[in-house]
Amino acid sequence: MSQLPPPVRTAQPRQEAPADNTVIAFRPASKKGRGARISIQGVAGSGKTWTSLSIAHGLAAGKKFAVVDTEHESASLYYGINGIEFDSCPMDRYDPRDLVKALDQAAAAGYGVIVIDSLTHFWKGTDGTLAQVEKAAGRFGGNSFAGWKDGTPLQNDMVDALLSYPGHVIATMRSQTEWVLQENARGRREPVMVGMKAEQRKGIEYEFDVVAEMNVENRLRFLKSRCPALHQKAIDKPDGARDIAEPVLAWLRSNPTQ
Structure with missing residues (x-):
């Protein structure tokens, strides 16, 4: 009985991308x-609003900056302290599309720094992303998966607007303390705080x-930093302008020899 010849793998022609005007280049x-x-x-009470305003003041080099205030205008209580001046946009509904509009208006007005205090509301506040998902799900018999088809693009568009803002962006977020049961030196299990979880997606x-x-206790700890000077650093009662804005500006302005 004759043996079958070994299979021959034929190379498939590569599919060319549709012709368009996209230019791909490195620089x-x-x-x-x-x-x-x-x-x-x-x-609550950790000092995130004041610290964010102080950082913004440092990044803005004394110029006015913008604040999107979702906290019943609490940021305005700090106006004028240490020379801090800003223009405020109070909000009481938190559709992510409204934050996109606010960012667009701030960019058009030329604000070099914008603070969002807080970003949490645009996730779980009135008309926030979660509310938009629930509203959309209601149109599909309570199907939350269908609801996310509407909610996810809203959230993504909001994040894209934050990332594409032509200036510095500072966002505060509320957080919940997370606890786990761990065994102590006496062999008993006790709750131990392991960190804080931001209330956002x-x-x-x-x-x-x-x-x-x-x-x-107003102790600030960096969980992540692309700025080397702040990596894994912890600061008690930070001066936002001096302790954070200064090293961040120095990092952004540095241009190591290629």
Whole structure:
């Protein structure tokens, strides 16, 4: 009985991409013109609003900056302290599309720095992403998966607007303390605080250059930093302008020899 010949693998012709006007090119990497993206999360009373305003003041070099205020205009209580001046946009509904509009208006007005206090409301507040998902799900018999078809693009568009803002962006987020049961030296299990979880969509921290958390003792700890000077650093009662804005600006302005 004759043997069958071994299979021959025939190369398939490569499919060419549809013709368009897209130009793909590489260029030298540079931080020139890049704005910082900073987030500060914490529980109530941790000092995240004041710290974010102080950072913005430092980044703005004394010029006025913009604040999107979802906290019943609490940021305005700090106006004038240490020379801090800003224009405020109070909001009481938190459709992500409204934040996109606010960012567009701030960019058109030429604000070099904008603070969102807080980004949490655009996730779980009135008309926020979760509310938009629930509303959309109602049109499909309560199907939450169908609801996310509407909610996810709204959330993604909002994040894209934050990332594409032509200036520095600082966002505060409320957080919940997370506890786990661990065995102590006496062999008993006891609750131990292991960190704080930001009240926003999971993975939001990946979108920021610098991510920090603050506790009720006003201790700030960096969870992530692309700025080497702040990596894994912890600061008690931080001066946002001096301790954070200065090293961030120095990092963005540095241009190591290629």
